[in-house]
Amino acid sequence: MTALLEARGVTKRFGAVEALRGASFAVGEGEVVALMGDNGAGKSTLIKTICGVYAPDAGEIRFAGSSIAGLSPSAVHGLGIETVYQDLALAPDLDTAANLFLGRELLAAGLLGRFGVLAKKRMAARAVQVLTDLKVAIKDPTAPVATLSGGQQQSVAVARAVTWADRLVIMDEPTAALGVPQTRAVLDLIRRVRDSGRSVVLISHSLPDVMAVSDRIEVLRLGRRVARLVTRETDEAQIVGAMTGAWTQEDAE
Amino acid sequence: MSGSREATGLNHDGGQAPNGGARKAEGGSREATGLNHDGGQAPNGGARKAPGGLLAKAGPAAGAEEAPKVRRRRALLGSATDITAILLVIVALFAILDFDAFFTTANFTNVLISASLLIVMGVGATFVLITGGVDLSVGSVLVFSGVAAGEVMKAMGGQGWGAALVGIAVSMAAGAAWGVVNGLVVTKLRVPPLIATLGSFGAAQGLAQVITNGNDLKDIPYELVDNLGVGRVAGVPWLVVVALAVALVGGLVLGVTRYGRRTYAIGSNAEAARRAGISVDRHLISVYTMAGLLAGLAGIMSYAQFGSTTLSGHATDNLAVIAAVVIGGTSLFGGVGTMFGTLVGTMIPAVLANGLVIVGLNSFWRDFAVGVVLVAAVYLDQLRRRARTAR
Numbered sequence A: 001m002t003a004l005l006e007a008r009g010v011t012k013r014f015g016a017v018e019a020l021r022g023a024s025f026a027v028g029e030g031e032v033v034a035l036m037g038d039n040g041a042g043k044s045t046l047i048k049t050i051c052g053v054y055a056p057d058a059g060e061i062r063f064a065g066s067s068i069a070g071l072s073p074s075a076v077h078g079l080g081i082e083t084v085y086q087d088l089a090l091a092p093d094l095d096t097a098a099n100l101f102l103g104r105e106l107l108a109a110g111l112l113g114r115f116g117v118l119a120k121k122r123m124a125a126r127a128v129q130v131l132t133d134l135k136v137a138i139k140d141p142t143a144p145v146a147t148l149s150g151g152q153q154q155s156v157a158v159a160r161a162v163t164w165a166d167r168l169v170i171m172d173e174p175t176a177a178l179g180v181p182q183t184r185a186v187l188d189l190i191r192r193v194r195d196s197g198r199s200v201v202l203i204s205h206s207l208p209d210v211m212a213v214s215d216r217i218e219v220l221r222l223g224r225r226v227a228r229l230v231t232r233e234t235d236e237a238q239i240v241g242a243m244t245g246a247w248t249q250e251d252a253e
Numbered sequence B: 001m002s003g004s005r006e007a008t009g010l011n012h013d014g015g016q017a018p019n020g021g022a023r024k025a026e027g028g029s030r031e032a033t034g035l036n037h038d039g040g041q042a043p044n045g046g047a048r049k050a051p052g053g054l055l056a057k058a059g060p061a062a063g064a065e066e067a068p069k070v071r072r073r074r075a076l077l078g079s080a081t082d083i084t085a086i087l088l089v090i091v092a093l094f095a096i097l098d099f100d101a102f103f104t105t106a107n108f109t110n111v112l113i114s115a116s117l118l119i120v121m122g123v124g125a126t127f128v129l130i131t132g133g134v135d136l137s138v139g140s141v142l143v144f145s146g147v148a149a150g151e152v153m154k155a156m157g158g159q160g161w162g163a164a165l166v167g168i169a170v171s172m173a174a175g176a177a178w179g180v181v182n183g184l185v186v187t188k189l190r191v192p193p194l195i196a197t198l199g200s201f202g203a204a205q206g207l208a209q210v211i212t213n214g215n216d217l218k219d220i221p222y223e224l225v226d227n228l229g230v231g232r233v234a235g236v237p238w239l240v241v242v243a244l245a246v247a248l249v250g251g252l253v254l255g256v257t258r259y260g261r262r263t264y265a266i267g268s269n270a271e272a273a274r275r276a277g278i279s280v281d282r283h284l285i286s287v288y289t290m291a292g293l294l295a296g297l298a299g300i301m302s303y304a305q306f307g308s309t310t311l312s313g314h315a316t317d318n319l320a321v322i323a324a325v326v327i328g329g330t331s332l333f334g335g336v337g338t339m340f341g342t343l344v345g346t347m348i349p350a351v352l353a354n355g356l357v358i359v360g361l362n363s364f365w366r367d368f369a370v371g372v373v374l375v376a377a378v379y380l381d382q383l384r385r386r387a388r389t390a391r
Helices: A043-050 A073-078 A096-100 A110-114 A120-133 A150-164 A180-195 A207-213 A236-244 B061-076 B078-097 B105-130 B138-155 B161-187 B193-212 B222-229 B238-256 B258-268 B270-275 B280-306 B317-327 B339-358 B365-390
Strands: A003-014 A017-028 A032-036 A058-063 A081-084 A168-172 A199-203 A216-221 A224-230 B006-011 B031-036
Touching (some): A017 A043, A017 A058, A017 A199, A017 A216, A032 A043, A032 A236, A043 A168, A043 A199, A073 A081, A081 A150, A096 A120, A096 A150, A096 B258, A150 A180, A180 A199, A180 A207, B078 B365, B105 B238, B105 B258, B105 B280, B105 B317, B105 B339, B138 B193, B138 B280, B161 B193, B161 B222, B222 B280, B238 B280, B238 B339, B258 B270, B317 B365
Parallel strands (some): A017 A224, A032 A199, A081 A168, A168 A199, B006 B031
Antiparallel strands (some): A003 A017, A216 A224
16 A cells, blocks of 8 residues: 555644644555544544644655645645535535535636636536536535535535545545435445545544445544554454553554 | 435424434435424534424425425526515506506606616625625715715816816725725724724715815716716616616626625635635625725716715615615525616615605605515515525
8 A cells, every 4th residue: 555645743732732642644545544533532633734724743744755744725725635524614505516616616718707707507517527427416406505405415515525636535524414324325425436546534433434434444542543453354342442542553653 | 315305304393403413313215304494594504404304294295396496486586586576566556556657768767867876886785795794884985985076076176077087086996995994894803894884884974074074065077967967878867877887797797707606605604715715805805895986986976966975965875775785685694696686676665766756655655665675575585594494
């Protein structure tokens, strides 16, 4: 496995609180890695540090061989890394295509584009294409996303990330608010993203989801990596043990 | 997501949709959708639902029948559908009551003239309201801009095309300057728009009074009065031409450009827009600047129309403009609205004022009727939001 993204010894302090105490994390090309840990283990902080929201106090973060520690969020986006946040960050009054292209609107060709006129048809067609590729069924792509179900909104957010992420999609609790059939659909979506050659980082509390979709699992506890597991070779008891501190893998750091 | 049909459960008991990890009850293998009639707003962007399946009292038909109808209406006029129908009813009523006096080109032209200032300011206010903001300063900025232009034109000798054109430019620049101030106070000082623009409402009016010592300026180039003020082009008053041109351009910018799209996005979810790389502060400043610039344009139009800076004549313009925009289907919460709706919303008070006089009723009934329509319009907006977030 070649590491696409590798964080090593990352430290992040907020005042007196040390959220990350030398945390490490790695994702290979085309694999789904679940990042697990109890509340306060540092999952969100680690992800935000990778995405450029926070700058690390110490440690290194390398993506495709070069250091990305301390880059701005937009510079990280530019590398082909997208994050689906827990609150989805959709504009509820806009339709699916408008949300997919939010902030990256396509302009019409020629003079009209010079005046800032949108290429609405082209964006709508691209949106339908993306949704078809991901086998996401949106009942009415021209309806405001607020009218879609929770699972469909999740799919729109994932589709947007996939549209712009060539290399890596990070998902923060994508199934937390969903019912069982919707969760299954999002997990299928994650598999299809991986099959398209992208890597996926999945932050989740749901053991069944993680067991179902991930290739590997990395566990954080108190700001440090305490276990690196291959999903096929582990079980729920071992993961819970790592999360709660009952069991620590010796060479995880 | 299952790709199949959704079962809709109606939850009459209301209450807030549960947050976070709450999971919905299962509606068999299909999706169960909670329709929450009484409840608060769903959390931003998240759309989490009430456990509809358990509390379902009505069949799945309710949601399924509603959807296509709503979709068809949205395609036509969007949030302005109902209000357009109301305007047509009002016009039809007056036409029935006194066709010969009301239903004439000359009378419609009169109605448009009386609405032209509000249309120009309403275009700016539509953008502001769609971002989720509000601009209470427009009437005062109108007066201030007229005064600024008047003083400059007076200093230039008071007459001639030169003074007239400079006056137009000064008026628009003065309005834009107030808009920049509004935008900066809202974005950089983080003062809520309601207060920021209430402050400039008072400040602009006060400054205009200080500059003029409380006496209206009355000398204005004849070139302005004869053309912009009372002149016509191909039988249409310049005031109306300018107002409709502004509305047309504003509507196009709002409807088909990236600028318009981002205006909706910011009003819909500013945080999402920010994360998507949109420079939210810069956009908001530009929107307030445009609203100020249009108030400045209305300022020179008003000066040309009345031949006076009408210091005390625009104290309630801000409320009239906001009422018109909101009646036209633009949401006070941002993210929703059309320029066509604003036109319709401006025409309703204008048609009422005109028609009531023609049919011999007291024109003060207009204020009463506009008040009722305004509340009804916001009620409709609330209904739409509730139906939407519950789906």
